[in-house]
Amino acid sequence: MKSLPVWTLAILASLITLGSGWLHGHITQRWGQSDAMMQAALRLDSLPAQVGPWVFDASYELSDEAVAMLSCQGYIYRGYRNEVTGDSIKLAVMVGPGAKMSVHVPEVCYESNNYTLLEDREIFNVEVNGQTHHFWSVHFRVNEVSQRELRVLYGWTNGGHWQAPRVARWYVAGEPVLYKLQVSHALTGLVHVDEQASQEATRLFMQMVIPLIQAKLESGASE
Template sequence: MRFLAFPIAVILIVLAGWAHGDLSGRWGASQELQQAVDRLQGIDQTIGSWQAYDFELDPQAVQIGEIAGYVVRRYANAAGQTYTVMLVCGRPGPIAAHTPEWCYGGAGFHAESANLTEQLELGANQTANFWRNLFVKEQAAVPERLEICWAWNAGDGWQAPENPRLAYAPQRHLYKLYVVRDASADEDGSEQASQRMEFMKELIPVVDAALFDQEKS
């Protein structure tokens, strides 16, 4: 057994190194991850009465955030309501770690209070769970306030775990969704919240159809 211990240890070390390299993307993006990124382009720009246009993220932010692919759109309707939707995909580690505190903190925003959880009823016994908070930039010439909702999805629904890095560590890829609303001119918070939830109820089924229906078929 003494003679077998060394080669077995070597094999275990090599396998552990390969597994870590595969999960961390050291050997390049996997085919599965690339397919997940490609599905982002299947999300419609028109959702009900909402029409969107795309815009680009700062390439440096994409690199720092280790984002493999993304879609960022501003949806607007005839009533003048607008929401910015950012959906990113990548390896679970960095995608789980980078929350709005990190993403928007670099732009001068800070959370106004503790994060709150919100459950969205989608019908047919389906729900989506999100974190929500107001992020404030007080140092601007005109103070800015953004209401941000965010959640992650690895194929089992939109969730808001306390520790996303731990929750999604075994996954091969991960999506993260932000829904952002300019709350600087809010007068009736309850009405704005109701309108935002109605938009998300229209948005999420369209997103899910593009990202996950192929996986289920």
């Protein structure tokens, strides 16, 4: 079998390099925001101010560093307060390319911001209308005199059910448009923390807010 001429090999090498470069640019949005990404970002704007007994309490902004690190193309970041129990929850829903959105997790972000991880993450399932949504649950304590504790849930979706893959970059990093949901609930009490009550409050909130989010994502998919 004859070997290929040197110039032919050079052309093939160039094509392979250009092809892989285009693929990486498409995944990371290096070439700019696509129409699909723009539409995905716009869908997040119209979530309601009230979710059952939970009412809008505050609006927050992600830091410029976080937006750049996630290549975040759109997000909502809100506080909700339960009018009955007084519990407070923060909800963030972000959208961006899977290559960036999948690899940055709370275990890294919180520990670099004066929190200590108290236990390994575990799966937190939420049943909604016969469908199971999967999230990771992590438990932190702030490194201050108050020693306030915080439970954080997070997961991803490309528009279907929420999932919590063990190694997200292997399963969802290739998605051109990926949503990430993150919920944090401050655990009350300095000594005795009713963790079960906190989990139940968070689960009830998730059961109410997930259908609202899914309705926005599904309406966009049908356009």
